[in-house]
Every structure is written in structure tokens, then in C-alpha cells.
Amino acid sequence: MRHYIDGVEVTPRNRTEIGVISDFSGNPEVLSLSVDSIVLPREAKDIIDQHIASFGLFQAIPYKVTMDGGISLDYLIDLTDNIKVRQHEFEVKLKRRRYLDDFRSQADGLSFEYLATQWPALQWKIRNVPYFIVKDNQAEQTLQLAIASYIMTRELISAIRDTSTAIANLVESATPITGLSPAGPVISYNWGAIIRASLIAVAQIVYTGALLVAVIKLGTQMLFTLFPPKRNLRGITFNNLLKEACQFLGYSYASATISDDWVICPVPLTRGTDSIFDQVVSLLSPAYNKGYPSASDSTPTLGSFIEALETMFNARLIVSNGLVRIERRDWLQNQSTATPIPSLSLQGERDDEYTYQTTNAEIWKRYYIHYQVDFTDLHTCEQEMYNAHDAEYSTELTQPIADPNMNLVRGLNDVSVPFALARRKDKLTIVEVLGKGLLSVVDALSGIFGGGTSFVAQINSRKDAIRISQQYFAVTKVMWAKEGQFATGGYVQAPDYLDFCSATKLWDNFHSINAIQSNDWIVFENVRVRLTAQDFVTLQSNNFVLMDGELVEILKIEWVDEKAWAQVSYRKRGYWANGKTSVIKIN
Amino acid sequence: MDNFEEIAKSMTANMQKLLDANERVLNLLSEHDPALADKLIRDVSDTMKAVKKNDINAINKILERYADNDIN
Numbered sequence: 001m002r003h004y005i006d007g008v009e010v011t012p013r014n015r016t017e018i019g020v021i022s023d024f025s026g027n028p029e030v031l032s033l034s035v036d037s038i039v040l041p042r043e044a045k046d047i048i049d050q051h052i053a054s055f056g057l058f059q060a061i062p063y064k065v066t067m068d069g070g071i072s073l074d075y076l077i078d079l080t081d082n083i084k085v086r087q088h089e090f091e092v093k094l095k096r097r098r099y100l101d102d103f104r105s106q107a108d109g110l111s112f113e114y115l116a117t118q119w120p121a122l123q124w125k126i127r128n129v130p131y132f133i134v135k136d137n138q139a140e141q142t143l144q145l146a147i148a149s150y151i152m153t154r155e156l157i158s159a160i161r162d163t164s165t166a167i168a169n170l171v172e173s174a175t176p177i178t179g180l181s182p183a184g185p186v187i188s189y190n191w192g193a194i195i196r197a198s199l200i201a202v203a204q205i206v207y208t209g210a211l212l213v214a215v216i217k218l219g220t221q222m223l224f225t226l227f228p229p230k231r232n233l234r235g236i237t238f239n240n241l242l243k244e245a246c247q248f249l250g251y252s253y254a255s256a257t258i259s260d261d262w263v264i265c266p267v268p269l270t271r272g273t274d275s276i277f278d279q280v281v282s283l284l285s286p287a288y289n290k291g292y293p294s295a296s297d298s299t300p301t302l303g304s305f306i307e308a309l310e311t312m313f314n315a316r317l318i319v320s321n322g323l324v325r326i327e328r329r330d331w332l333q334n335q336s337t338a339t340p341i342p343s344l345s346l347q348g349e350r351d352d353e354y355t356y357q358t359t360n361a362e363i364w365k366r367y368y369i370h371y372q373v374d375f376t377d378l379h380t381c382e383q384e385m386y387n388a389h390d391a392e393y394s395t396e397l398t399q400p401i402a403d404p405n406m407n408l409v410r411g412l413n414d415v416s417v418p419f420a421l422a423r424r425k426d427k428l429t430i431v432e433v434l435g436k437g438l439l440s441v442v443d444a445l446s447g448i449f450g451g452g453t454s455f456v457a458q459i460n461s462r463k464d465a466i467r468i469s470q471q472y473f474a475v476t477k478v479m480w481a482k483e484g485q486f487a488t489g490g491y492v493q494a495p496d497y498l499d500f501c502s503a504t505k506l507w508d509n510f511h512s513i514n515a516i517q518s519n520d521w522i523v524f525e526n527v528r529v530r531l532t533a534q535d536f537v538t539l540q541s542n543n544f545v546l547m548d549g550e551l552v553e554i555l556k557i558e559w560v561d562e563k564a565w566a567q568v569s570y571r572k573r574g575y576w577a578n579g580k581t582s583v584i585k586i587n
Numbered sequence: 588m589d590n591f592e593e594i595a596k597s598m599t600a601n602m603q604k605l606l607d608a609n610e611r612v613l614n615l616l617s618e619h620d621p622a623l624a625d626k627l628i629r630d631v632s633d634t635m636k637a638v639k640k641n642d643i644n645a646i647n648k649i650l651e652r653y654a655d656n657d658i659n
Contacts, residue, residue: 149591156594163601170608174615191619198616201609202627203653208602209634210646217641437591444595448602449635 003038004064005077006051010044013089019560020073020536024543024553034558041089048090052079063094067533074098098251099540100319106249108303112241112292115302119248125240126291127483128232128490129265130465132425136378141226141431148222149438152215156441159208166197166204173197212445219442219455226435227458230465234291235265235479235491238309241292245302246324257313257327257510261500263491265289265422265466265477269296276471288471298372298418298476312417314510320541330513333544333551357521357571362514364413367393367583369503369511372420374475377468379423388502389421392586395516398579409581415511421501422477424493425467432459464492504585516581522574523555531559531566547572606631 001018003010012018019034040048051061060076067073074097084091095102116122135141173193179186223229238258246253268288299305306317309326318325318332325331370390374380380389395409428436439455446453464486466479479493480501486492499505513519536559539545543554552572559566609631617624630649637645 153591153594156598160594160598160601163598163605167601167605167608170605170612174608174612189615189619191616194612194616195620195623198609198612198624198627199653201605201612202630203650205602205605205609205631206634206646206649206653209638210643210650212638213641213643213646217643441591441595444592444599446638448599449638451639 002066004066005040005044005047006062007064008043008047010040010042010047012044013039013041017560019558022536022540022543022554022557022559024555034560037084037091037093039089039091045088045090048077048079048092057083060095062097067536073537076102098319098322100317103249103251103319103324104303104317107245107306108301110245110249110302111295111300112245112302112305113294113300115245115248116290116292119244121247122236122241122244122292125244126234126236128287128487129235129263129422129479129481130230130232130487130490130492132230132462132465132467133228133471134379134425134429134467134469136469138429138431142434144226145222145431145434145438148218149434152218152438152441155211156445159211162204163208166201169197170201209449212448215442216446216453219439219453222435222439223455223458227432227462230462231285232287232490233265233268233289233466234287235263236291237483238262238264241305242302242324242326249302251319251322251324253324255326257315257331258309259480259500261480261482263479263481264293264419265479265491266291266293266297267474267476268472269294293476308418311415312419312506312510314415314514328510328513332542333553335542335544354522354524354574356574356576357519357523362519362521363409363516364411364514365395365409366411367395367413367415367507367511367514369415369417369506371417371478371503372475374420374473374477376470377420377473377475377477379467379469380420380475384498385421385423388498388504390587391503391507393507393583394586395581396584398582409516413514415506417478417503417506418476419478420473420475421498422466422479422493423468424495424497425463425465426495427463428459432462435459466493512583515583517577517579517583520574520577521571522576523569523571525569526567527570528565528567531557531568536566 001015003012003015014035017035018038021034048061051059057079060078063075063077065073065075075094076097077092078095079092081093081095083093095105112122173190173196176187176189179188237260239253239255239260239262241264242255242258243253266289270288270290272286273288274285293299293305299308306326309315310317313326314329315326316329316331318327368390369392371388372380373386373389379385397407397409401407436456436459439453439459443453443456466477478501479491480497481491481493483489483491485494536557539554539557544551545554546552547570550572552570554568554570556569557566558568613624613628616627634646634649637643637649
């Protein structure tokens with residue numbers, strides 16, 4: 001193993017003791033040195049001194065470790081992490097570059113607000129999310145409509161009656177009067193009656209015109225107040241958000257687990273928006289959210305967003321050679337790279353001691369997956385949204401047990417997804433149906449003098465968007481939507497969206513692999529094996545290997561190339577729950 | 588909703604009858620008092636234009652003249 005600082009070879013004082021530990025159990029320090037720190041004397045100390053003099057402590061120093069076979073591992077010296085300075089040496093800690101621990105620490109510090117200011121490409125990936133506000137005061141609105149309907153109906157009936165009278169007067173006044181003259185029969189008219197009837201008729205026409213204008217204005221105001229127009233929030237797909245954030249940090253991104261149809265719609269809490277108390281929100285008002293999660297969202301940083309996705313999709317973050325992946329936790333197991341490593345052979349001194357892996361992740365009585373219920377958006381609280389927001393499962397023993405107290409299947413596996421589902425508006429509400437009846441009158445009447453309104457068409461178009469109960473809501477929403485399917489360049493869910501994003505589907509597609517009978521592992525610890533440098537590097541990308549012809553998952557490796565051996569801890573199926581437990585769905 | 592549609596149909600039909608009858612009577616009136624008939628025809632025409640523009644002020648002005656018996 002050879003060591004380089006910024007391209008200059010150096011010799012750590014404790015070089016023969018330095019090994020590398022790989023921990024695959026979820027610890028952010030996936031790859032660390034087997035010693036707490038490395039001690040850098042002489043020329044290495046000079047390099048670090050010069051670096052600090054030039055850049056201070058806030059720019060890391062590249063550190064490379066090379067091994068046999070041309071394998072190299074890139075690290076960085078983290079000058080902010082408990083560095084010790086002595087007269088002739090530095091004692092420093094290393095972090096792996098472009099690997100999980102390095103990426104995690106960067107992601108934790110990257111807010112999407114900051115990303116938006118530094119990375120214009122993010123804005124190009126943001127799309128509209130059409131929405132309607134459907135409030136919870138449907139009864140009050142129904143009453144308002146009923147009153148408006150009564151007044152309008154009364155006026156119209158009155159106008160019909162007056163119109164009928166005017167028609168009768170016109171007909172009567174224009175009836176010719178037949179008389180006789182010396183020249184024979186003559187026809188005359190009562191011009192006074194005709195003029196009077198004409199004046200009344202024209203006045204009635206003008207009055208009806210005034211009534212029509214008033215009715216049209218009523219319809220227009222009703223549309224804007226009772227039925228606010230379709231407006232747009234902003235949203236972005238999970239994958240596009242991750243892709244842009246990773247690229248900003250110098251990584252690429254891919255996922256076979258997260259579909260491009262997953263969309264995040266952040267909360268509408270932004271600076272500079274119009275007050276809904278001072279004016280009616282119009283089509284021209286700017287969107288009330290930014291399209292990317294802000295400080296008010298469930299996941300304001302890349303790190304918190306990734307953690308949420310790991311929870312939601314039963315996933316793990318994989319970072320290798322600058323490629324970031326978020327995949328279901330068994331993804332690596334199914335990759336073709338999980339090939340046997342010939343040199344990984346068990347040594348003679350290994351005994352067969354093992355333990356059962358019975359932590360809460362593997363042994364659970366209840367498995368509860370739930371999105372958030374957002375009480376500021378009441379549509380998440382009822383009907384299919386409430387039904388879809390959670391799913392609960394129970395592990396049952398297949399053999400009866402006499403004393404329930406002896407049942408050792410216990411514990412809760414709580415999968416709390418920090419998002420709320422967005423509800424699709426796929427039909428008219430009761431108020432819209434009533435309003436449509438009233439406005440159909442307006443449409444019919446407005447055509448009497450030509451022209452005309454199309455309020456009914458506008459009411460009929462009030463669907464194919466998300467519905468929220470007020471302008472502001474508190475929990476970041478997620479959607480399952482295809483761009484452009486119902487809105488040009490925007491995201492609207494398909495009618496069957498819950499078949500893809502409900503909590504039950506999260507179980508079916510991502511979490512069902514956590515059933516006890518599929519996770520009855522036995523763990524072997526500190527088994528000494530021979531391992532080449534190439535094997536070690538290969539294991540950084542995929543910790544599933546074939547051992548004695550059986551697929552096992554490496555949990556931890558401690559490797560010292562100077563000694564040409566490694567100690568591994570791994571787990572494999574023990575089948576101790578096979579046929580002894582089953583999972584039932586509670587709701 | 589059916590009631591609304593009936594009222595709208597009734598109103599539309601009645602209004603059309605009134606316009607037709609008024610047109611016939613004003614044609615008749617034009618033989619006796621062409622100036623008055625022209626004014627009344629113009630008022631009806633102006634009302635229709637105002638409705639199309641949703642101009643309630645223009646209609647009100649016409650209506651006020653009739654209320655004041657000042658159709659000139």
C-alpha cells in the first residue's frame with residue numbers, strides 16, 4: 001500500500017498497521033481505515049502546513065492510497081475533523097472521495113434552496129402541477145347558490161310574465177280596425193295604442209338586456225369566487241431532483257427502483273406571493289411554491305430527501321466511482337456482478353460459530369407504512385386518500401401457541417414516509433354540479449342577443465388536476481403522474497394513480513421483502529479469509545458474493561494488504577423462520 | 588337543474604317572440620311616425636350591443652330615458 005498527498009508519495013509513520021474496514025450495515029462511514037488516524041511526518045507535514053497557510057482548514061487535501069494491481073482508493077484529508085499537530089508530524093483522519101461517506105456528508109449540507117441559486121438547470125426540470133381549491137364549506141356554498149338561484153329564478157319568472165304582457169299588448173295594439181267608408185271597406189290602426197305598446201315593449205327589451213348583463217356578471221363572479229380557476233403549483237420528479245443535485249456535487253445518478261412517475265410537490269410557503277386576504281388569486285398570480293423543496297418542506301436538503309426515499313422505498317444509498325444509486329435494499333443481490341470471488345476461501349481456523357440475526361429490522365410483529373395525513377389539506381383525511389395513506393401488516397406464527405406471552409414475535413417496524421399523497425380531482429363536486437345548473441341558465445340567456453357565455457364548459461373542465469382544501473398546506477406532497485398526460489407540460493395523476501403509490505403498493509413493491517420468513521439470517525463474524533486487493537475493491541461495489549457456492553451478504557471487512565488477509569463478517573439465510581411465520585394484512 | 592333549463596327555454600322563447608312582434612309593430616309604426624320608429628329600433632339595437640359588451644351603464648342610460656318618458 002502506497003500513500004500520496006496531492007500526488008506526492010509519503011510514508012505514514014504507522015503504515016504497517018493501516019488496514020481498511022468496509023462496513024455495509026448502514027453506517028455512513030462505509031469505508032474507513034482500520035486505525036483511528038494516520039500519522040504523517042516530514043515532507044507530508046510540510047505539504048499540509050503549506051496547504052493550511054494557503055487555504056486555511058476549509059479545503060480538503062487529496063489523499064490517494066494505491067495497492068497491488070494498480071488499484072487506488074481516493075481519499076481526502078478532512079482538516080476540520082480533529083486534526084492533531086505535533087512538532088514533527090500531523091495526525092489526520094481520511095474520508096473516502098466520491099464514495100458513500102463523502103457523498104453523504106455533502107448531501108447533508110446541500111439545501112435545495114442553495115442548489116437553486118447555484119444550478120440553473122434545476123429550474124428547467126420543474127413543471128406545472130395544476131390544482132383546484134375545493135374547500136370544506138360545501139354546505140355554505142350550496143346555501144349561497146340556493147339563494148342566488150332563488151333570486152335569479154324570481155327575476156326571470158317576473159321578466160317572462162312582463163314579456164308575455166308586452167307581447168299581448170303589441171299584438172292587440174297592432175290588430176287592424178276594419179270599417180266602412182263611402183268608397184268601401186277601410187282598415188285603420190289605433191296609433192296611440194301602437195305607440196304605447198311599442199314603448200312598453202322596447203322598455204321591456206332594454207330591461208331584459210339589463211337583467212341579462214346582471215346575470216352574466218353574477219355568473220362571472222360566481223366562477224371566480226365559488227369556483228376559483230385552475231391554477232398551477234410547481235413540481236419536479238424525484239429522479240430529476242436527485243439527478244440535478246448529484247450533478248451539482250460532481251456525481252452522476254441512476255435508479256432502477258424509483259420510477260420517473262414519482263413527483264414531489266413542495267409546500268406553498270414562499271416569499272413574495274400575493275396575499276389571499278388582500279386580493280382574489282388570479283391566473284396571473286405567480287405560483288405559490290418553488291417546485292423544489294424549501295426550508296418549510298419535509299426534506300429541505302438532499303441528505304434528508306435521500307433518507308426519506310430510503311424509508312419510503314426500503315432502499316439503500318449506493319455510491320461507487322462517482323455514481324449515486326438509490327435502490328431497493330436487495331438490488332445488489334440481484335445484480336450480475338454478484339459473482340463468486342475465487343480467492344475468497346474460508347480458512348482452516350474458522351469455526352462454525354454463528355448468531356441468529358434477530359434485530360428489530362428482521363423480527364417484527366407489526367409493520368406499519370404510512371404517508372402523512374395533512375390536516376391543513378382535508379382531502380388527505382377522507383375517502384380513498386385516507387384508505388390509501390397507510391397499510392398495516394402483522395407477522396403470525398403458523399403454529400398455534402398456547403400462552404400468548406411466550407410469543408417472541410414482537411416489535412413495531414414503523415415506516416413513516418414524510419410526505420402526504422396528493423388527491424386527484426376526477427369529478428365535479430356537489431357545489432359545482434349545482435352551480436353548473438345555475439350557470440347553464442346564464443349560458444342559455446346570454447345568447448338571446450347574440451354572443452353568449454360558456455360557463456358550463458368551464459365548470460365541466462374542473463377536473464384532471466389535484467385538489468387541495470385551501471391555498472396553503474403544511475406537508476410536502478407526492479404524486480404518481482406522467483408529464484403531459486392530462487396537462488401540457490405539467491403533472492397530473494392518472495385515474496388509477498393509487499394503484500401505484502398507495503401505502504399498500506409500497507409494501508407490495510418495496511417492503512414485502514422484509515417479511516421475517518425472507519430474512520431469517522444467520523451471522524458469521526470475524527471469519528479470516530484471503531483476499532486480493534482486486535477482490536477488496538470489487539466488494540466496494542457489491543457486497544454480495546458467492547461463498548461455498550452460496551450467496552452471502554458481506555456485512556463488514558477488515559483488510560490489511562500488508563498482511564494479505566482479511567476478516568469478514570457476513571450473513572446468509574438460515575431458514576429458521578421458513579414455514580413458521582406468515583404475514584397478514586390488517587388494513 | 589331541469590327547472591332551470593325550463594325557465595331558460597321559456598325566457599328565450601318569450602324574448603324571441605317579443606323581438607319578432609316588436610319588429611313587426613315598429614315596421615308598421617314607421618308608416619305613421621318614422622322618426623319615433625327609428626329611435627325605438629335604434630334603442631333595441633343599442634341594447635343588444637350593450638349586452639354583448641356587458642355594458643350595464645349604456646343599458647341603464649336607455650332605461651332611464653324610458654323611465655323619464657324622454658325617448659328623444
